[in-house]
Amino acid sequence: MRKTIVLLALLFVSALSWAQSTLKDEMARVEKQYGVRFIYDASLNLGVPATQKATSLTEALSQLFANGEIQYDIKGSYIVLRKARRFTVSGTVTDASTGETLIGAGVFYGDKGMVTNSYGIYSLTLPEGKIRLSFSYVGYAPETVTLVLDKDLSLDMALTPDASITAAEITGWKEAGIGAVGLGSQEIPQTVIQRAPMLFGEADVLKSLQLLPGVQAGYSGSSGINIRGGGPDENLLLLDGIPIYNGEHLLGLFSVFAPESVKKITLYKSSFPARFGGRTASVVDVRMNDGNAEGLHGGFTVGLLTDKAHLEGPIGGKTTFSLTGRVLHTGLVELIGRPMGLPANYFFYDVHAKVSHKLSPKDILTASFYHGRDRFRQGEGRYNVYRYYDENYAPYDRYVDDLRTYRMDWGNTVVGLRWNHVFNGRLFSNTTLSWTGFRSGMQTGNGDKIRDYEQSSYKESDFRYFSNISDFTLQTNFEYTPSPSHAVKFGAALTRHVFVPDGQTLSEKEMTNEVVVRDTVLSHYSGTYMPGLEASAYVEDEIALGSRVTVNPGLHVALFSTMGKTYTSLQPRFSARWDVSDAVALKAGYSRMAQYVHLLPFTRISLPTDVWVPITDKIAPQTADQWSLGLYYTGLPGWDFSAEAYYKDLQNIVERKSDRLAFVGADQWENTIVMGVGRAYGIEWLVEKTTGRLTGWLSYTLSRSERRTPDGTIDNGAWFPFSNDRRHKISLYAAYALNDRIDFCASWQFASGNRMTIPTRHTIVMGENGPQERLYIPSRNNWTAPPSHRLDVSVNFRKKKPRGERVWSIGFYNLYGARNPDYLVALTNDKHRTNDGVEYLDYDQIPEGRIYLNKVTALVFLPSFSYTRSF
Structure with a gap:
């Protein structure tokens, strides 16, 4: 079992190196396809993964530089690249009805996203310009804010409870669940703890964990847990x-x-x-x-x-x-x-x-x-x-x-x-x-x-x-x-x-x-x-x-x-x-x-x-x-x-x-x-x-x-x-x-x-x-x-x-x-x-x-x- 997992893990990690082409590779394809030349400073990071499937030059450039990290100007057959200025927007996400901080609330900028930490705080450092931030959390109505980022900003957000809302899944930056980078982790919502069947009419935090895979209970009714064969x-x-x-x-x-x-x-x-x-x-x-x-x-x-x-x-x-x-x-x-x-x-x-x-x-x-x-x-x-x-x-x-x-x-x-x-x-x-x-x-x-x-x-x-x-x-x-x-x-x-x-x-x-x-x-x-x-x-x-x-x-x-x-x-x-x-x-x-x-x-x-x-x-x-x-x-x-x-x-x-x-x-x-x-x-x-x-x-x-x-x-x-x-x-x-x-x-x-x-x-x-x-x-x-x-x-x-x-x-x-x-x-x-x-x-x-x-x-x-x- 161990050898199999290690072998598969090595194959998986090695796959990361060829899974995506780099920005420099895609720029070479654009130069060849549209007859243009890129002019840029050698300090620019062009080794990041990138893809583009465009039918025109304008569309290709929009896809390649969509994250705003690099800005471009078209000068005839030359495309001049320069590194964009960056500023930080940060703040706290809270419950509008109680003021309680929300742990794990999603903050989106385009296709990028992160979640608030254990104290409800988020921080995004983004390229200069007009940005659109979206905030979401399971059981809360989402909010969207548009602002001009030309300096470091502090932006707190209060979300309104709405039980009919389910937040979009956030890839990366989460520490638990499918959206996290790591494995073997799970967040238990408060609703599961409160509504799970009770022993003696008492909701129980640890008993809710016993319903998860890999978690064994002690004797019947016990709140004790044994994880993956441990004590x-x-x-x-x-x-x-x-x-x-x-x-x-x-x-x-x-x-x-x-x-x-x-x-x-x-x-x-x-x-x-x-x-x-x-x-x-x-x-x-x-x-x-x-x-x-x-x-x-x-x-x-x-x-x-x-x-x-x-x-x-x-x-x-x-x-x-x-x-x-x-x-x-x-x-x-x-x-x-x-x-x-x-x-x-x-x-x-x-x-x-x-x-x-x-x-x-x-x-x-x-x-x-x-x-x-x-x-x-x-x-x-x-x-x-x-x-x-x-x-x-x-x-x-x-x-x-x-x-x-x-x-x-x-x-x-x-x-x-x-x-x-x-x-x-x-x-x-x-x-x-x-x-x-x-x-x-x-x-x-x-x-x-x-x-x-x-x-x-x-x-x-x-x-x-x-x-x-x-x-x-x-x-x-x-x-x-x-x-x-x-x-x-x-x-x-x-x-x-x-x-x-x-x-x-x-x-x-x-x-x-x-x-x-x-x-x-x-x-x-x-x-x-x-x-x-x-x-x-x-x-x-x-x-x-x-x-x-x-x-x-x-x-x-x-x-x-x-x-x-x-x-x-x-x-x-x-x-x-x-x-x-x-x-x-x-x-x-x-x-x-x-x-x-x-x-x-x-x-x-x-x-x-x-x-x-x-x-x-x-x-x-x-x-x-x-x-x-x-x-x-x-x-x-x-x-x-x-x-x-x-x-x-x-x-x-x-x-x-x-x-x-x-x-x-x-x-x-x-x-x-x-x-x-x-x-x-x-x-x-x-x-x-x-x-x-x-x-x-x-x-x-x-x-x-x-x-x-x-x-x-x-x-x-x-x-x-x-x-x-x-x-x-x-x-x-x-x-x-x-x-x-x-x-x-x-x-x-x-x-x-x-x-x-x-x-x-x-x-x-x-x-x-x-x-x-x-x-x-x-x-x-x-x-x-x-x-x-x-x-x-x-x-x-x-x-x-x-x-x-x-x-x-x-x-x-x-x-x-x-x-x-x-x-x-x-x-x-x-x-x-x-x-x-x-x-x-x-x-x-x-x-x-x-x-x-x-x-x-x-x-x-x-x-x-x-x-x-x-x-």
């Missing part, structure tokens, strides 16, 4: 450019991103822009709303499990704010969660906030904030009565309460301060100072309370564990647009990491007749202090080689210093796009990514108790080299077709020596893992319908993901399937607007089962005390779970109010009640209960010597509803 720790989650370590609430049922606070979400699976680094599988770039600049607006939503409220508006004439809060219905968790095995006493909340202040026409200061926390407590008690006799042989009863408690909490906090500055129409910068923190902890308690006629006593032991991450980052990014043919981006970042993965405290307490007689900390360990310093710099240049070829070379350089050792990583990035015709495009790309942190799991599914640890002087950074090739067709109005193939080569991956998961401290984890290599490859197909009342897409992914330990530690060095290796995945998403008051949405997903390590039989091994019976496991991840599939549907009933809108949303998760395997439990004839005490099979039902696999399903059929009122 959950290989995804870089960014909130306004600031990393978030844990993206889930309620053990994965909800993501931390409240949809009301999100302006745009972009997923990158390959051809990563050079500014990104730190993970090997994907980048999920989430941008928050800046706030309504035109008036005070907001709303609230009451769902089956959550309540949330959103408020945004102006403060004076130069400041805007956006505030979103969300809390869990604690009263309903026990009712709904107990059948699913969720903790009874559970609570989570989160807050998104953002304030933007315009210091001057060229300077904007923005503060971003996120804080979220999950907490639950689970307890059980056993009550016993024992008969005793006193010294007079009189009977009395002693009451013994055996108490067990378990607590867990985790959460993220993100604080960022960003300064955007416009130097001139061509150069823009943003500088961000940020802090991100993640904390998780758990506590287990065991207590015995004894009461009789003489006294009462109580004794308890308490174990607490915590893990902390703290990152301070200073980063600056520049965007420079010297001409419509170049878009240069460069910048640097410095991050101070502090990991404390294994803080522990063990204590005991004794009481007699409600009086504390002993309260002792038996041991306390503040945790292993594991600092790291990460520095990076990058540069990339998106270059248009004529009207049909665009390339984007880039380089990301990173240093990571820890425990007295410094690792250096050179990460080249390259992507190219060739528009074979107006309807067909080819893309090729290569990227190298490096990762400096790992997630150590202690359960079969990803949980917040899993521990993040950095690389060490013994564990080198994980790297991934990815080659990709894509074919795209947009010739059918309202439809987009794409196919992408990829091959990913991984080095220095971390695998556990034993598949038996257990808790270990940070000072021991290096002894439990082994370094290996990996490979992942596949093909992804996507068909999208983008216009009309019925919109949606159908995607299919065929993929494989494997691992190997060259030293032979696992399976004697043979290739074995990765746990997230799932061969097939099909996703169907459809949205239908019956009218402006009622819309329907449905999604159907099918996926092959995950890989698991399952014993296949009993065997006899010789031990110190003679022959012993053991379970035999032939190889790592030797078992494929059954496939999973489900249908989710929802309907929204909307009604315009004098101020705002009312929406009732009703949905059904897993409509036909498929009992999908979230995980499997291996049972033998020597036990028939799992660790949680749930009985799945009677002892006599398991034949002697046989192993029985029991399928556990977390979520079956679930109805949901929500009520939203906006103003």
Whole structure:
């Protein structure tokens, strides 16, 4: 697969050199055909690609010099060429109703086009003269402006919302989608997030990504994502450019991103822009709303499990704010969660906030904030009565309460301060100072309370564990647009990491007749202090080689210093796009990514108790080299077709020596893992319908993901399937607007089962005390779970109010009640209960010597509803 992709990519790149003739070639043809001579200065760039199909000299000259870069005068049989003067027009594109900047809005000049950046800013450097600029954005009415460009100009544009409008596709300058130069990227519109079928009446940002090709979900209903055969720790989650370590609430049922606070979400699976680094599988770039600049607006939503409220508006004439809060219905968790095995006493909340202040026409200061926390407590008690006799042989009863408690909490906090500055129409910068923190902890308690006629006593032991991450980052990014043919981006970042993965405290307490007689900390360990310093710099240049070829070379350089050792990583990035015709495009790309942190799991599914640890002087950074090739067709109005193939080569991956998961401290984890290599490859197909009342897409992914330990530690060095290796995945998403008051949405997903390590039989091994019976496991991840599939549907009933809108949303998760395997439990004839005490099979039902696999399903059929009122 890799050799095939590389060969095709080389053929594709070589084709770029002969795909188009140059301007000088066409000028020679014009001289020969019409008997004229061109006179020009040698400094003029005549090597750019050009074509002309004209029937007259005038028409030929108009086609050759249509971009205005070169101006000409006809002097008899001589044509005099001169370089045109150039000026820059720049500005910001916003929503006319809210003042919110529009990311990715199209700005056209003739057949050239670009899109606004992550802050709604555009910049075009054009030849002197009369120009006509067109502005467009999906869901907004287009605008056209004609002006005379004889100096640098600033032009802001406000577009009016119009849901019936679909913007024209822009070739080049986009960072995601078919119109982008790179591959493996996709933008998720806000309408898809809000209208997709909901679990418990809650729209979810990360769940919307699971409908895309190459994106696998965790267990049923989880918002976790695994990209192209990677693990959950290989995804870089960014909130306004600031990393978030844990993206889930309620053990994965909800993501931390409240949809009301999100302006745009972009997923990158390959051809990563050079500014990104730190993970090997994907980048999920989430941008928050800046706030309504035109008036005070907001709303609230009451769902089956959550309540949330959103408020945004102006403060004076130069400041805007956006505030979103969300809390869990604690009263309903026990009712709904107990059948699913969720903790009874559970609570989570989160807050998104953002304030933007315009210091001057060229300077904007923005503060971003996120804080979220999950907490639950689970307890059980056993009550016993024992008969005793006193010294007079009189009977009395002693009451013994055996108490067990378990607590867990985790959460993220993100604080960022960003300064955007416009130097001139061509150069823009943003500088961000940020802090991100993640904390998780758990506590287990065991207590015995004894009461009789003489006294009462109580004794308890308490174990607490915590893990902390703290990152301070200073980063600056520049965007420079010297001409419509170049878009240069460069910048640097410095991050101070502090990991404390294994803080522990063990204590005991004794009481007699409600009086504390002993309260002792038996041991306390503040945790292993594991600092790291990460520095990076990058540069990339998106270059248009004529009207049909665009390339984007880039380089990301990173240093990571820890425990007295410094690792250096050179990460080249390259992507190219060739528009074979107006309807067909080819893309090729290569990227190298490096990762400096790992997630150590202690359960079969990803949980917040899993521990993040950095690389060490013994564990080198994980790297991934990815080659990709894509074919795209947009010739059918309202439809987009794409196919992408990829091959990913991984080095220095971390695998556990034993598949038996257990808790270990940070000072021991290096002894439990082994370094290996990996490979992942596949093909992804996507068909999208983008216009009309019925919109949606159908995607299919065929993929494989494997691992190997060259030293032979696992399976004697043979290739074995990765746990997230799932061969097939099909996703169907459809949205239908019956009218402006009622819309329907449905999604159907099918996926092959995950890989698991399952014993296949009993065997006899010789031990110190003679022959012993053991379970035999032939190889790592030797078992494929059954496939999973489900249908989710929802309907929204909307009604315009004098101020705002009312929406009732009703949905059904897993409509036909498929009992999908979230995980499997291996049972033998020597036990028939799992660790949680749930009985799945009677002892006599398991034949002697046989192993029985029991399928556990977390979520079956679930109805949901929500009520939203906006103003």
